[in-house]
Amino acid sequence: MTTFSFSLQTGETGPLEKGSEPDRLRIPIPCHTPILSEGDQVLVGTKIAIANHDGSGDMHAPMAGIIQDILPYSMLIKVNGKDRAKTKKAPSADGAPLKEWLRDMGAQVKNIDKAPILIINAVPPEPGISIYDPLLRDYRKTLELGLETVQRIVKPSKMFLVAAKGNRANAFANCTVMHVAPTYPNGIDEMVIKAVTGQEVLPDAPPDDTVILSVSDLYFIGRIMETGRPLTETIMTIGNRNYLIRVGTPVGFLAEQAGATVQPGDRIVMGGPMRGLTAINLEQGVGKDTTGLQILRKDESLKTTDNFCLGCGECERHCPARIMPGMISRCAEFKQFKRAEDFHIHSCIECGICGYWCKAQRPLLQYIRLAKYELALLRKDETPSDMIVQAETGQAGEKE
Amino acid sequence: MNKPLEPILTVSVPPHVHCGRTIKGYMIETIAALMPAALMATYMFGMGALRVMALSCAVAVTTEAICNKIMGRKQSIDDFSGLLTGLLFSFLLPASAPWWLVTVGAASSIILGKMIFGGLGASPLCAPVVGWAVCRISWGTVMDTNATMLSSNLPAPLQQLKYFGLDSIQSIQSSTLLIGEQLGGLGEVQVIALLLGGAFLLIRRHVRWEIPTGFIAGILITTWIYQLIDPTTYAPPMFHLLAGGTIFGAFFLATDSASSPIGLIPCLLFGLIAGTMVIIIRVYGIYPDGVPFAILLTNLFTPLLDRIRPKPFGGPFSYSSKDEEGATCEKC
Numbered sequence: 001m002t003t004f005s006f007s008l009q010t011g012e013t014g015p016l017e018k019g020s021e022p023d024r025l026r027i028p029i030p031c032h033t034p035i036l037s038e039g040d041q042v043l044v045g046t047k048i049a050i051a052n053h054d055g056s057g058d059m060h061a062p063m064a065g066i067i068q069d070i071l072p073y074s075m076l077i078k079v080n081g082k083d084r085a086k087t088k089k090a091p092s093a094d095g096a097p098l099k100e101w102l103r104d105m106g107a108q109v110k111n112i113d114k115a116p117i118l119i120i121n122a123v124p125p126e127p128g129i130s131i132y133d134p135l136l137r138d139y140r141k142t143l144e145l146g147l148e149t150v151q152r153i154v155k156p157s158k159m160f161l162v163a164a165k166g167n168r169a170n171a172f173a174n175c176t177v178m179h180v181a182p183t184y185p186n187g188i189d190e191m192v193i194k195a196v197t198g199q200e201v202l203p204d205a206p207p208d209d210t211v212i213l214s215v216s217d218l219y220f221i222g223r224i225m226e227t228g229r230p231l232t233e234t235i236m237t238i239g240n241r242n243y244l245i246r247v248g249t250p251v252g253f254l255a256e257q258a259g260a261t262v263q264p265g266d267r268i269v270m271g272g273p274m275r276g277l278t279a280i281n282l283e284q285g286v287g288k289d290t291t292g293l294q295i296l297r298k299d300e301s302l303k304t305t306d307n308f309c310l311g312c313g314e315c316e317r318h319c320p321a322r323i324m325p326g327m328i329s330r331c332a333e334f335k336q337f338k339r340a341e342d343f344h345i346h347s348c349i350e351c352g353i354c355g356y357w358c359k360a361q362r363p364l365l366q367y368i369r370l371a372k373y374e375l376a377l378l379r380k381d382e383t384p385s386d387m388i389v390q391a392e393t394g395q396a397g398e399k400e
Numbered sequence: 401m402n403k404p405l406e407p408i409l410t411v412s413v414p415p416h417v418h419c420g421r422t423i424k425g426y427m428i429e430t431i432a433a434l435m436p437a438a439l440m441a442t443y444m445f446g447m448g449a450l451r452v453m454a455l456s457c458a459v460a461v462t463t464e465a466i467c468n469k470i471m472g473r474k475q476s477i478d479d480f481s482g483l484l485t486g487l488l489f490s491f492l493l494p495a496s497a498p499w500w501l502v503t504v505g506a507a508s509s510i511i512l513g514k515m516i517f518g519g520l521g522a523s524p525l526c527a528p529v530v531g532w533a534v535c536r537i538s539w540g541t542v543m544d545t546n547a548t549m550l551s552s553n554l555p556a557p558l559q560q561l562k563y564f565g566l567d568s569i570q571s572i573q574s575s576t577l578l579i580g581e582q583l584g585g586l587g588e589v590q591v592i593a594l595l596l597g598g599a600f601l602l603i604r605r606h607v608r609w610e611i612p613t614g615f616i617a618g619i620l621i622t623t624w625i626y627q628l629i630d631p632t633t634y635a636p637p638m639f640h641l642l643a644g645g646t647i648f649g650a651f652f653l654a655t656d657s658a659s660s661p662i663g664l665i666p667c668l669l670f671g672l673i674a675g676t677m678v679i680i681i682r683v684y685g686i687y688p689d690g691v692p693f694a695i696l697l698t699n700l701f702t703p704l705l706d707r708i709r710p711k712p713f714g715g716p717f718s719y720s721s722k723d724e725e726g727a728t729c730e731k732c
Binding site for chain 1: 406407408409410411412413414415416417418419421422423425426518519520521522608657658659662663709710711712713714715716717718719
């Protein structure tokens, strides 16, 4: 994969297209409690699961159908109709009631609190993901409505729109536009906060005075306000095109629609190649935070090894968090998790760049995540199963 | 979702892409960077040099294979790191080295320099230099490049400087030293060929500029200071740069990945310390060429130098220190 580039420039993208309708949905519910049971009929927009964590959005049915199966992490809906649930009206009150209503409608509102600075992150999260571009171009009304709504909760005194140099960025009212260099990992929230405020924040400790939202967050909130219907979709870059995809659409269906064949041993990456999750099988459904779909062939993706760390320092030279991934991986390898703290493991923003450059092809990010997870276990006396759930959603070690 | 569905997919953690560099590729390119010097050595010293290099490589690889067997580890000779260690070690030997010396040296490079610490990447010392030190201390006379190469009419600059003073090296031209017409380790004196190889490694980014720069700066600054003290006793900077194994040390020994520090300031300091040490050993030590010993000594500084770190992102932070925050504050 020497052709891979860290450039975040999106170039010209086409319009946002609507994804095809699958005949079944497998909705991921990793941190949710289902409120319906098997055999129940749901309409478009019926609430099917309640979030377990504060600030996470509840899950609603993207299409009408019958719940066929409820598994620990997913729910299978057989699609059978088009009937819609009734729309809901947003509360006129600002602040907490509005936030709770948005959460109830499925939006992720964890970070939306009263703060003096509001940052809108329009930098692509990863190379090859261009979801923000069509939104900024074609859906300004929705974005503006989303921004207004967020402002009613955050009440910021300053607003910033951060974009990668060379990409589209038209400011909103009262919003300062800032540009960052169009290279990965500049689109990661922590890096964007640093670019705007100069303040470096630990990945697991969101700052008190800053709220950061992505363009798609604004779009989804805007859509909820516009339609009065819950959030049941995500925007994904598939190939060079951007689609509005229903949550729970199986990845195999998406691959088929895109005309791709999946061979044994391939990886289906949900998200970008640096931070994306791999699907366990073709039936896995996409989640609300999935930003892309890529198929990496067996021989073109990173094959990790258990080689020893050479100590060459490539990981450390490229690390945006200025830590020593190589040493942390050595600590994790020999279960010396406490020692990993001496190498500042908590500063890791999990960009995956260390693993990209590792000559020994060690799974550096996996070692780091393992150490973070073990440290969280050591610290908190939580039940392991609860932690696994958190780890799967990338929230292990999160401060509460 | 419990039962596997066809086709079975690969599931793994990110990143899913890679720069394409491998340990093997790194080793092969480093060996390729040494090839000009190896050819020059064969040209200068004849088949003797080729014999020493071939034997050293063969012994190094065999020793590593046997060590892996005994230690019950996965066989690792196919990454060519053993071959590279063998080649680097042979570069430090005189072309006249007897077979048993080469064998013992190459074997101890691998055993004492590498395998005993846990193999590739774990060694705190530069492996070829460990083998060299074992031989130099145990069999000083056969390791002496000057004494064992009496038939050659090439100059031995560092020995002449040590034993006969500054006057004896006045006749030696820099250009002679540059093209490798001097006695010393068979490969380490091929200055121009090594510079070529070093440039290749720099361009390919297998070696970063910090350590060689620091090393050469250390040599030049220290010799310059000595020259300021007394220009009639101490040799000029250019001489020290081109004589003996300075360039070899700067590009190939000091940059050994496991035993050298990482980071801009640690690397520059590492190079400076090593370079300074080379001259101090050459001036005061009992050994004419101080490069291997200087690097060995500086390797010991690596863990200390690695402590010079930039502030981590948003940190430093750790659970344990946070819990004791009050306590630590009181203490300081």
